[in-house]
Each structure stands twice: as structure tokens, then as C-alpha cells.
Amino acid sequence: xxxxxxxxxxxxxxxxxxxxxxxxxxxxxxxxxxxxxxxxxxxxxxxxxxxxxxxxxxxxxxxxxxxxxxxxxxxxxxxxxxxxxxxxxxxxxxxxxxxxxxxxxxxxxxxxxxxxxxxxxxxxxxxxxxxxxxxxxxxxxxxxxxxxxxxxxxxxxxxxxxxxxxxxxxxxxxxxxxxxxxxxxxxxxxxxxxxxxxxxxxxxxxxxxxxxxxxxxxxxxxxxxxxxxxxxxxxxxxxxxxxxxxxxxxxxxxxxxxxxxxxxxxxxxxxxxxxxxxxxxxxxxxxxxxxxxxxxxxxxxxxxxxxxxxxxxxxxxxxxxxxxxxxxx
Amino acid sequence: xxxxxxxxxxxxxxxxxxxxxxxxxxxxxxxxxxxxxxxxxxxxxxxxxxxxxxxxxxxxxxxxxxxxxxxxxxxxxxxxxxxxxxxxxxxxxxxxxxxxxxxxxxxxxxxxxxxxxxxxxxxxxxxxxxxxxxxxxxxxxxxxxxxxxxxxxxxxxxxxxxxxxxxxxxxxxxxxxxxxxxxxxxxxxxxxxxxxxxxxxxxxxxxxxxxxxxxxxxxxxxxxxxxxxxxxxxxxxxxxxxxxxxxxxxxxxxxxxxxxxxxxxxxxxxxxxxxxxxxxxxxxxxxxxxxxxxxxxxxxxxxxxxxxxxxxxxxxxxxxxxxxxxxxxxxxxxxxxxxxxxxxxxxxxxxxxxxxxxxxxxxxxxxxxxxxxxxxxxxxxxxxxxxxxxxxxxxxxxxxxxxxxxxxxxxxxxxxxxxxxxxxxxxxxxxxxxxxxxxxxxxxxxxxxxxxxxxxx
Ligand SMILES: Cc1ncc(C[n+]2csc(CCOP(=O)(O)OP(=O)(O)O)c2C)c(N)n1
Ligand SMILES: [Mg+2]
Numbered sequence: 001x002x003x004x005x006x007x008x009x010x011x012x013x014x015x016x017x018x019x020x021x022x023x024x025x026x027x028x029x030x031x032x033x034x035x036x037x038x039x040x041x042x043x044x045x046x047x048x049x050x051x052x053x054x055x056x057x058x059x060x061x062x063x064x065x066x067x068x069x070x071x072x073x074x075x076x077x078x079x080x081x082x083x084x085x086x087x088x089x090x091x092x093x094x095x096x097x098x099x100x101x102x103x104x105x106x107x108x109x110x111x112x113x114x115x116x117x118x119x120x121x122x123x124x125x126x127x128x129x130x131x132x133x134x135x136x137x138x139x140x141x142x143x144x145x146x147x148x149x150x151x152x153x154x155x156x157x158x159x160x161x162x163x164x165x166x167x168x169x170x171x172x173x174x175x176x177x178x179x180x181x182x183x184x185x186x187x188x189x190x191x192x193x194x195x196x197x198x199x200x201x202x203x204x205x206x207x208x209x210x211x212x213x214x215x216x217x218x219x220x221x222x223x224x225x226x227x228x229x230x231x232x233x234x235x236x237x238x239x240x241x242x243x244x245x246x247x248x249x250x251x252x253x254x255x256x257x258x259x260x261x262x263x264x265x266x267x268x269x270x271x272x273x274x275x276x277x278x279x280x281x282x283x284x285x286x287x288x289x290x291x292x293x294x295x296x297x298x299x300x301x302x303x304x305x306x307x308x309x310x311x312x313x314x315x316x317x318x319x320x321x322x323x324x325x326x327x328x329x
Numbered sequence: 330x331x332x333x334x335x336x337x338x339x340x341x342x343x344x345x346x347x348x349x350x351x352x353x354x355x356x357x358x359x360x361x362x363x364x365x366x367x368x369x370x371x372x373x374x375x376x377x378x379x380x381x382x383x384x385x386x387x388x389x390x391x392x393x394x395x396x397x398x399x400x401x402x403x404x405x406x407x408x409x410x411x412x413x414x415x416x417x418x419x420x421x422x423x424x425x426x427x428x429x430x431x432x433x434x435x436x437x438x439x440x441x442x443x444x445x446x447x448x449x450x451x452x453x454x455x456x457x458x459x460x461x462x463x464x465x466x467x468x469x470x471x472x473x474x475x476x477x478x479x480x481x482x483x484x485x486x487x488x489x490x491x492x493x494x495x496x497x498x499x500x501x502x503x504x505x506x507x508x509x510x511x512x513x514x515x516x517x518x519x520x521x522x523x524x525x526x527x528x529x530x531x532x533x534x535x536x537x538x539x540x541x542x543x544x545x546x547x548x549x550x551x552x553x554x555x556x557x558x559x560x561x562x563x564x565x566x567x568x569x570x571x572x573x574x575x576x577x578x579x580x581x582x583x584x585x586x587x588x589x590x591x592x593x594x595x596x597x598x599x600x601x602x603x604x605x606x607x608x609x610x611x612x613x614x615x616x617x618x619x620x621x622x623x624x625x626x627x628x629x630x631x632x633x634x635x636x637x638x639x640x641x642x643x644x645x646x647x648x649x650x651x652x653x654x655x656x657x658x659x660x661x662x663x664x665x666x667x668x669x670x671x672x673x674x675x676x677x678x679x680x681x682x683x684x685x686x687x688x689x690x691x692x693x694x695x696x697x698x699x700x701x702x703x704x705x706x707x708x709x710x711x712x713x714x715x716x717x718x719x720x721x722x723x724x725x726x727x728x729x730x731x732x733x734x735x736x737x738x739x740x741x742x743x744x745x746x747x748x749x750x751x752x753x754x755x756x757x758x759x760x761x762x763x764x765x766x767x768x769x770x771x772x773x774x775x776x777x778x779x780x781x782x783x784x785x786x
Contacts, residue, residue, distance in 0.1 A: 032380070035380075036380055038337075038338065039335075039337035039338055039339070040335065040337070040338070040400065041338045041399055041400060044338075044341060044583060044584030044761075044763065045341045045582075045583065045584030045585040045586060045589075045761065046341060046585055046586075046589070093761075096584070096761050096762035096763055096765075097762070102761075104760070104761060104762035104765065105587075105760040105761055105762060105765065106586060106587075106761055107584065107585075107586040107761030107762075108586075108761075109585075109586055109588070109589075110586055110587065110588070110761070122588070123545075123586065123587075123588035123589055124545070124546065124548070124549070124588055125518050125546075126518070155517070155518045156518065158517035158518050158519050159518055159519060159520075159521075159549070160519065160521050160522055186517075186518055187489070187490055187494065187497070188490050188493065188494035189489070189490065189493075189494070189515060189517070189518075193493075193515065194517040194518070195517060254338075254339060254340070255339055255340035255341065255343075255370065255372060255373070255375070257373040257374060257375050257376070259494075260493065260494065317762055317763065317764045317765075318760075318762045318764065318765055320764065320765070320768060322760075322762075322765060323755065323757055323760060323765050323768050323769060324755075324757060327756075327757050327758070
């Protein structure tokens, strides 16, 4: 990952930059708030924050069109916000309330929105990978030109079902973009301690799948790579692999003491590669926005996040009869 | 504006913790992200960060204080700028700066009770007069592993995060240091692969202990467990055994949702060729794990995250094992037999206590192993009490309790004064919401009610 590239702003509009800034900031502030609510005991169980990785989902959503699908792991809050799901519904699911996307029955790791084509929210590492290929299979079968973004981690990339999926996806030219969010750690295991492969995207070559590594801290680079991958898939030349080089700032989940890396390593990433800072600088340097403009956005976002938290606290617990619903259709 | 910094919840099962160390002192200005304190949870030492800017006022809890309940105020903090009268920051509340009003929190996990005293058991597991020490289930499991690894160098531990991370639930803490990376092996996230590999290693003459981070992930590997580990001795006409232990936490923890909260007791107990243990106490955890590692067969060893932190008496003996297939009578009684295992014992024992107050004398049996099952102890008890209630966390269809009911009906029908009742988890995936999760799990009240019903009270 190159440190802070000179701004490549020629083909990016002010509006788009402002959009990226807003979207990424929303995810970050939302996640910070979720961390706070967890500390207060309002959110329980596992809670995996997306802080640091915001550019990946925000950049890729900019390459998507209506009808495209997405599916991911338990580290899913960012994906949901980026595809337009309501922060209130996401936060209320985190607190296990009736106003949540799964009416309180799913929790942090298991949320879905048919309307926004978000297919979860999966707790078993890598299980979403064949599911994502299956969504793409359905689109191809139905004859539309939708694409499925199938997100998984560097740790998940070592599960066998990923490679069974690669083989079928290429064999049947499924319109699926495999997005490996390589944040360099699977819980406490760095990628180096889990594989001798130098890259993860190159593993696709064994199955005939093309791909590339992308600076996942640079939302513009992510968007550009996403557009290319999506175009190939829509043209019937899928699948495609994008290995997003990124970093999570927080622990794996709320209960991770994170002794496997130094504070300096995390701080260096924050100082040198932060995706939001990057766009902030592009906005300021390009004369697209003033400090005051950005402060106003910060305030807006804070209000949205506080509103979602308030909603999530006020929303009632699910009705006790809900225990028995939704087991069968 | 002075606000209070509250003791944070830092893990799914944390209710209280030790405030190990303050990293700020009174009067310090702090920035968001700055570490305020080190807090020991049930699993680890965590750094607790400030959320907002402010100045530390009074430290309300001294460092080194243990048993600080979640949401207890631990420090006072003045807002941005430090002035006690400064207006609240726009947007207001933050975790580290909450008004002191205590939050009425849903309690997903029953508060950890004091160490459970070993009963005057009808089936003592150690000689009368043996000294004991109090230890947690977690420590007991760790001791069993270490002892068996010391005495047999073919025993090795493999799994995700068992080594450098010291175990996701800290069972293997310190083992990498003592035994080195040849014998404490971190794997990639590859359950199907490493399970097959470990089964192969057992065929090849080693004694693997495989940790599933939780048993939910053993589903990735179920083919190798059943088709390869359980059946090969039979298929090879007795030539090729598979001495392996599959262990890890099983069942519901707290609020971890449908994919992380399943009890696999009945599933694995169905398979001929497997042995299955599901200990409740620390002594049983230790004695049974040692026996499991020495067993020439594949053993499924079902632990429980909520029990890891509970304390029990464990005998101080050089080599303490508990044989498979021997139940333990925790409480003698005359009116009804309650049979349970694993965390189900918590409800069974609590129910027996409550029932005693109502004048019902319950005999409580802990099966400890589900394959083999100690039918004789159960039948003898039922022949005495003429009534039986079973308790387990798993689902009601095809439950261990169903099998016990059938066995009792077949072998002791004439002794029964009432149908055997099974208390189980509800027939739904585990919901996340606190109120629904509570409802989905088996409860002490349900056990009490079932007992009263079979006693026609
Ligand atoms: C099959 C399975 N094995 C283990 C786990 C426990 N677990 C949850 S997340 C995780 C690490 C995954 O790392 P990675 O794929 O890199 O994703 P990240 O958390 O970094 O986003 C592990 C081991 C699980 N949920 N499912
Ligand atoms: Mg990762």
C-alpha cells in the first residue's frame, strides 16, 4: 500500500467526494457509538466493528447499481449503512429491539434487507462465499445483469469452501465479485501465520479467475477497481476477485485484548493511511470544502448517529410471542 | 459538567471485573482513544479507552479492586475544557461519560454463584480425606491438558488461536510457553481440513487434542468426525483406532445469536464409535478430560463458556481421572429423580434447592458422559423415587431426555408413578434479544414446575 498518493482528483467530482466523506464518516461514528453502547451493556454478545475499513464498502457501493446484491460476514454494520439501510434499524438490531432489521432476533452478526438486496450478516467464517455465488447463479438463471458482491476476510480465505466456490463460479461464469477484505488479521492470526501465499487474489488463477489487489484505504481506487470488476461480470465474463488491502483499527470483537499487534502499528495506519482523512484532504486541498463545511457534515452525522442510538434505546424489546415466529415460512 | 466513567462490559459474559490498573491520575486531561485503565475480564486483560475529551476528576474505584460490577461509576470526569461547569458537548452522552443513573440491564447470564461445594456424594470420585482446592472449570481443563501433555509426548493440541493468542477462551493459556509450537499448534481457519488432518495423525499413531473455538464450527468438519473418526475402527475390522479428543465450548453463551448458540450433545451422542462427555463441575472437567485423552477412541468433549468461570472443589491427587459411563449423584432424594448434565445441572440443582423448601426431596444425577450413559444409576434412582424429570439445554426433538424416557419406560415401566418429563431448550433457533433468549433457554422455574407436575403437586 503506497502511503498517501498525490490527489488523483481529475475525474472525481466535488459531489462525489463529499458523498464519500459523509458515507465513511457515518460508518465510523456509527461504529464508535455501537462500541459505547456495548460498554454500557446495551449491546450484547459479539460485536465486530468496521472502523478503519470504511473505504472498501463505500467505494464498491459507488460501483453498484440498483438490483446488485451484497453478502458478507459478521463484520457487517458498514456494509448495511453503505447500501442504504436505515441506521435506526441497524442500531436497534444491535440492542435487540423490535425496531431492528431482524426484529431483534438476529443481532449484530445477522441482519438482512431484501429491499436493499443485503443478504446478511453470517456468523460462520466463509459460509457466505458459496451463498454469494448462489445469489449470482440465481441472477444469471433469471437472465438479468445484476452482480453480487461477496465479501470475506483474509482468514476466511483459508476455508476450503471458498475454493470449491471459485471452481464453480468460473466454470459457470457467475456474475460475482469476490471481495477479500484483507485487514491482515484473522482474530489474532496475522496473514503471515496462516498461509505461505503472498497474495490472496492470485489464488484465483488456479481456477482461471482474474483479479487484483487494491489499496482498500483509498476510496477512489476501490471505486475504480469495483467498476472494472462489475463491468466484466455484467458482460458475462465473471467472476472477478478484488483483494482489498485494508486494516481494522479496533480489536477483532469487543472482547479482543489485541495483544498480537502493537499500538504503534495501529497508530501508524491511522496516521498515514486513514481513508476518511484522505478524502478530507482531497476536499480541502481541492478547494471543494472549507473546514467549516466539513464540521457541519460532522455535526449532521453525529445527529444521525445519536438519533439511531436514541431510537435503539427507546424501541421496545420484541414481543414474547416472537420467540415462536419465523421458524417456518 | 462532571459525569461519571462507568465500568464497561468488555465481553459477552462479563458481569464484573477487576480494575487492574489506572493509567491516568486525577487532574489528567485525556483525549479520545487514550487508555484510561486496564481491566481484567473473565477472559483477558483489556485496555479501556476514553471516548471523549475531558479531565479526570476523582478516581472512585482504587486500582486492584476486584469484583467491580459492570456500569459501576469508576471515575468522575469533567467535560471538554475541564471546567466543571462547561456545557455538555453537542450530542451529549458517551459511554465513558454517562450520568450515574444505573441502567436496568437485562441479565442474560445468571450471576456466578459462590464455589459449588461437592456433595456428600453417593458415588465419591476420590478417597475420603483427600485434600481439595478450589478452582475454576477453565483452570481444571488447563491442568488436565498440561498433565497429559507432560506424561505423553504424543499428545498435542491443535486449533484456532490455541497458541500465541493463548486460546480464544483462555483454556490453553501458557501451554505454548511450556510445550512449544511443535505441540501447541495454531491452525488457519480451516476446520474441515485440520480435523481431517488430525484424524489422520491419530491413525498415524499420535494423540491429537483438537480445539474447536466453539462447537458450532465443528459443523464445518462433521464429515471427518463421523465418517472418518467414528467409523474407521469398525470398517477396518478393529485394526485402526482413532485416539483423538475434539473439545471446545458447546451450547449457548450469552447473546451470541442463532449460529453460535447450539447444544450438540444429542447430535454427537447419537453416533456409535464416538464417546461423548459433557462435564458440569471442575473436578469432572479435569478427571474426564484426562480420561478422554487416554481413551483409544474418538471423544467429543463438550465444555461450556458460562461454566468456564465457575469454581468447584477439585481433589489434589497426582493422577485424578474419572471413568466414562459413571454418573454422579449430586444430591440424594426420595420423591423424584432429576437427571441432567453440563450446564443443565445448574438448573437441576437450583430446582432441587427450591423444591426442598416446598417439601419435595429431589435426587439429582449428573450423567457426565452421554456415550456411554450410566443407565444403572438412573434406573436405580427411578426405582426408588418412581418419578423422573430430565433437564438439558438442547432442542426437544431427539433429545437425550427422550432417550432416557424411552429407556426408563422399557426397563422400569412398573416403577413409574408418572410419565417422565423432559425439560429442554425451546424448539427454535436461538434469538438474540435478551428477553427472547431467556425464554428460549430452559429455566429453573420450568424444572420446578415439571417436578411438581410429576409429583401431582
Ligand atoms: C467456521 C468458523 N470458524 C471460526 C470462527 C470464529 N471466528 C470468527 S471471526 C474469525 C476470524 C476471521 O477473520 P477474517 O476472515 O480475516 O475476517 P475479519 O474478522 O478480519 O473481518 C474467527 C476465527 C467462526 N465464526 N466460524
Ligand atoms: Mg481479517
